[in-house]
Amino acid sequence: MPFDSTTLHLIDAAYEVDIETTRPDGTTRSTTIWAVVEDGEVLVRSWKGDRGYWYQAALDRPNEVALVVDGERLPVQAVVADDEAAIARCSAGLSKKYRRDSSLPGMLLPRVLPTTVRLEPR
Numbered sequence: 001m002p003f004d005s006t007t008l009h010l011i012d013a014a015y016e017v018d019i020e021t022t023r024p025d026g027t028t029r030s031t032t033i034w035a036v037v038e039d040g041e042v043l044v045r046s047w048k049g050d051r052g053y054w055y056q057a058a059l060d061r062p063n064e065v066a067l068v069v070d071g072e073r074l075p076v077q078a079v080v081a082d083d084e085a086a087i088a089r090c091s092a093g094l095s096k097k098y099r100r101d102s103s104l105p106g107m108l109l110p111r112v113l114p115t116t117v118r119l120e121p122r
Contacts (some may be wrong), residue, residue, distance in 0.1 A: 002040055003074075003121050005062065010069050012037040012097075018068040021057035028093045029053065034107070035067065035119070036093030042067070043081060043090040046115035047106055055115050067119055076119040 001012070004085050011017065018030045031054040046052035058065050058078035067074045081087065089106055098104045106112070 008037050011035050011042055014069050019054050020066040021054050022064040032086050036097050038093040042119040044117050045090055045107055045112060049112045049115055075122050077122045079118045080089040081116040081118040087113050087116045
């Protein structure tokens with residue numbers, strides 16, 4: 001079941017969100033990231049590529065992830081979005097939403113493109 005339109009708008013309107021992942025010892029870690037909404041999907045990407053802690057933890061425990069937006073905690077499932085269309089949608093969304101941010105070029109580097117993740121409600 002996809003996110004409802006109100007939740008998609010909340011995520012899309014937020015400049016940054018927090019992603020909560022679970023460490024091997026069961027404790028939670030929160031990391032501030034960028035999120036975009038494209039074609040009804042919530043897409044995120046690791047600025048640190050596959051070395052990003054949240055990215056590694058989300059793939060290790062994809063059903064133990066949450067997105068925190070404006071204080072609202074949304075349980076999500078992390079799904080690798082490794083198809084070219086999803087990667088392109090994420091890049092386009094990032095380019096549009098963060099066009100004035102000096103960190104944008106780092107999110108569009110070829111080495112980080114494979115770390116595109118789709119967040120689905122659970």
